[in-house]
Amino acid sequence: xxxxxxxxxxxxxxxxxxxxxxxxxxxxxxxxxxxxLCALVVTVVFTVMIGPAQLSAGEVWASILHHLGLGxxxxxxxxxxxxxxxxxxxxxxxxxxxxxxxxxxxxxxxxMQSLTRNPLADPYLLGLSSGASLGAVIVLxxxxxxxxxxxxxxxxxxxxxxxxxxxxxxGAVTPVRTILAGLAISQVCSAGVSFIxxxxxxxxxxxxxxxxxxxxxxxxxxxxxxxxxxxxxxxGVPLMVSGNILDAxxxxxxxxxxxxxxxxxxxxxxxxxxxxxxxxxxxxxGAIGFVGIIIPxxxxxxxxxxxxxxxxxxxxxxAVFLMWCDTLARTIFDPREIPVxxxxxxxxxxxxxxxxxxTKAGEA
Amino acid sequence: xxxxxxxxxxxxxSIGDTRIVDNISHAFRAGAxxxxxxxxxxxxxxxxxxxxGLNSPASGLVELDGRSIGSLGSRxxxxxxxxxxxxxxxxxxxxxxxxxxxxxxxxxxxxxGEHVVDRQIVGSVLSALDLTDFADRDLDTLSGGERQRVHxxxxxxxxxxxxxxxxxxxxxxxxxxFDILAILRQVATQAGSDNFSGTEAPTVVxxxxxxxxAARYCDQLILLCEGRVVAAGKVQEVLTPANIRKVYGVxxxxxxxxxTGEFMVALAPLTHSAQTDQAHPVSQQRAATRGSxxxxxxxxxxx
Ligand SMILES: Nc1ncnc2c1ncn2[C@@H]1O[C@H](COP(=O)(O)OP(=O)(O)O)[C@@H](O)[C@H]1O
Ligand SMILES: [Mg+2]
Numbered sequence: 001x002x003x004x005x006x007x008x009x010x011x012x013x014x015x016x017x018x019x020x021x022x023x024x025x026x027x028x029x030x031x032x033x034x035x036x037l038c039a040l041v042v043t044v045v046f047t048v049m050i051g052p053a054q055l056s057a058g059e060v061w062a063s064i065l066h067h068l069g070l071g072x073x074x075x076x077x078x079x080x081x082x083x084x085x086x087x088x089x090x091x092x093x094x095x096x097x098x099x100x101x102x103x104x105x106x107x108x109x110x111x112m113q114s115l116t117r118n119p120l121a122d123p124y125l126l127g128l129s130s131g132a133s134l135g136a137v138i139v140l141x142x143x144x145x146x147x148x149x150x151x152x153x154x155x156x157x158x159x160x161x162x163x164x165x166x167x168x169x170x171g172a173v174t175p176v177r178t179i180l181a182g183l184a185i186s187q188v189c190s191a192g193v194s195f196i197x198x199x200x201x202x203x204x205x206x207x208x209x210x211x212x213x214x215x216x217x218x219x220x221x222x223x224x225x226x227x228x229x230x231x232x233x234x235x236g237v238p239l240m241v242s243g244n245i246l247d248a249x250x251x252x253x254x255x256x257x258x259x260x261x262x263x264x265x266x267x268x269x270x271x272x273x274x275x276x277x278x279x280x281x282x283x284x285x286g287a288i289g290f291v292g293i294i295i296p297x298x299x300x301x302x303x304x305x306x307x308x309x310x311x312x313x314x315x316x317x318x319a320v321f322l323m324w325c326d327t328l329a330r331t332i333f334d335p336r337e338i339p340v341x342x343x344x345x346x347x348x349x350x351x352x353x354x355x356x357x358x359t360k361a362g363e364a
Numbered sequence: 365x366x367x368x369x370x371x372x373x374x375x376x377x378s379i380g381d382t383r384i385v386d387n388i389s390h391a392f393r394a395g396a397x398x399x400x401x402x403x404x405x406x407x408x409x410x411x412x413x414x415x416x417g418l419n420s421p422a423s424g425l426v427e428l429d430g431r432s433i434g435s436l437g438s439r440x441x442x443x444x445x446x447x448x449x450x451x452x453x454x455x456x457x458x459x460x461x462x463x464x465x466x467x468x469x470x471x472x473x474x475x476x477g478e479h480v481v482d483r484q485i486v487g488s489v490l491s492a493l494d495l496t497d498f499a500d501r502d503l504d505t506l507s508g509g510e511r512q513r514v515h516x517x518x519x520x521x522x523x524x525x526x527x528x529x530x531x532x533x534x535x536x537x538x539x540x541x542f543d544i545l546a547i548l549r550q551v552a553t554q555a556g557s558d559n560f561s562g563t564e565a566p567t568v569v570x571x572x573x574x575x576x577x578a579a580r581y582c583d584q585l586i587l588l589c590e591g592r593v594v595a596a597g598k599v600q601e602v603l604t605p606a607n608i609r610k611v612y613g614v615x616x617x618x619x620x621x622x623x624t625g626e627f628m629v630a631l632a633p634l635t636h637s638a639q640t641d642q643a644h645p646v647s648q649q650r651a652a653t654r655g656s657x658x659x660x661x662x663x664x665x666x667x
Contacts, residue, residue: 114456119456250463260443364490
């Protein structure tokens, strides 16, 4: 640099117009945002029409429009009660559950990565998935009289409480301690899960447990839509307004404080909201991996790191991603179905490698 | 002279049983750069954190505009005071413009986005700090000096009347150190400019290690040792050979710069004779501290 310019002289400096409009990037954001919204609509429209049962597009939409009280738009297509139930009771709730779970996981992933400033953080960081798995496995194998989602949700919350208590017992509750405590709780729960499976699972029950552990949407119904969708609306949508707050955490907590953020309140508030949302999602789908890590990184590549746009776009992309992954899970080995967690891992791992590669290239 | 918005009144802070900041009182001068000096561990960063409200004093009071800093709303505080702390890394790829624009957050509502005014302020600060050419570069690709300018720019777009800066010149080459401190000086002396809210002169407080940088760029100095103020006041009053020897345990001579004629300090390790003449004064003090807290505080001139 030549010399420090006088700060005084620039007090009335008017930036050139291109600074205000910032052509390229602004357009890119508009394009990406509209693209993602279109993809969301297209995904819902198409994934409900795809499935092992041979249903025509006309039948599917006639059924849906009919149930929505818009039968008049269905164009007079008749559909049998059985085929109607396949659409309305199986396929649509499954697509919607996939969308809600995917959106929630991606959203939680963004927030966890930002709060912990750890690019590898995911929504399951505080032992939530292992806790949920433990709860679920107990119900699946011991025929305890508790509904599966309730057991899984309780397991997730117990793991959260365990992690926070453990972190607290180590002294001041810092993010690093919280993560370490989460890791410890997670290991304990995993050991419990392995032991129970080893001890009492056999044949069919083993497959059922495995499907749950890998994450599966096979149990989707209108009640899972209500749980996952309800959690998304009640917790996820308010979380989307935390963009400015998360931006302020970019350079750590001290600098967030300097920017006028109530660091303690926001950190714990966000952490607990994320935990409850994740717990609700896991309770209906099991611990579906990769969505919460990969989607935030991919969306950052597209629109940058500003959280005001990153949060809603990640949610939308997470929904699209999981709806397509689940469609593959339902159809690829028809008539057998595989857990969607296998697909997200198979698709997610190479995608992750690509994102890493691009991120690195961008930095170089 | 004007006393500013910021003052510490008998501020103390401890970790466990250890006093880290011990009964410090000081009214910071507006329109001036006040340097915080002292060896590693003397409590400079701790004092900055207390002044910024990040930590609350165990006893005593930090006042901003005549109100206890703890009683101010976070946003209101952030519109009055900006802090540049010692450590700031990020795991996310962040452009220079983005990093600087974060400083506008205290000026908008929870949901608010960037306005044209925000962009204008960011643009003008970027240009004032000669950062316009780097605006779209990733922070990781900048040199240390450029990166420090970015962090100062972020503090400046907050349009504060009080600016706290902790060791901004660490790891920078000599020219970059001069540049950073020159910027801070300009900030302190530019009362009533558009970059700052209100018409009062800004108050700048900066923790430093280099005594000559402090002598050249600060108007007022506070010399800390083990959490206490050893000396405070004008540069020549604080940077005396006796004070420097007492706090840092090195020999010092003060003189005029051979070319510029400015006040400067020449330093050397304690000579052998000096060491035998008089045992290392700081360790003497430490012994006194352990023996009797009262005896020690009596030996430190009250300010
Ligand atoms: N969070 C902390 N935990 C334990 N000790 C601390 C903490 N913060 C500061 N200290 C101690 O307080 C003393 C003063 O530290 P600091 O304010 O960072 O000094 P300086 O900035 O002058 O080097 C040091 O002895 C340091 O070890
Ligand atoms: Mg320090």
